[in-house]
Amino acid sequence: MSRPPLFEPIELFRLRRSGLLALIAIAILFSLQFYAAALGVLLGVGLFAMNLILLYEAGRSLLSASSKGTGRALAAGSSIARLLMMGVALWLVSAFLGREALLGACGGLFLSQVHLHFPIRRVEGVT
16 A cells, blocks of 8 residues: 655655644643744744645656756746745734744744754664
8 A cells, every 4th residue: 555645745854743843832832821822833834844845846846857957947946936935924924913923933944944954863673
C-alpha cells in the first residue's frame, strides 16, 4: 500500500514534530490568556507547512523540467511567489487580528523553521 504524495513532505520536513511543538506553545499561551498569540502560532505553523509543501512541489517540477531555462524561470518565480505569499499572509494577520497575533505567527514560523534545522538523532536498533 503506497502513501499519498502529501505525506512525503510531512515526513521529510518533520511537520509532525513541529506541530507538536506548536501545540505545546499554543497550550502555554492559551493558559496565560494570550489567545490572539496562540491563534497566531497556529497560523504561523500553517504558513510554514504551506510554504514547505509549495517548495516541495516546485522542487519536484524542477526535477521533471525538460529544459534548463524553464527550470530556472520556475525556480525564480516560485521563490518570489512564496515570499510574496508569506508577506501578504502576515500582513493580513496583522491587519485583521492585531499585533499580538502577528507576533505569534512570526513565533510559529520561527519555531518551525528552527526545529527543521535541528539534527535528528537516531538510535541504532530502535525504530
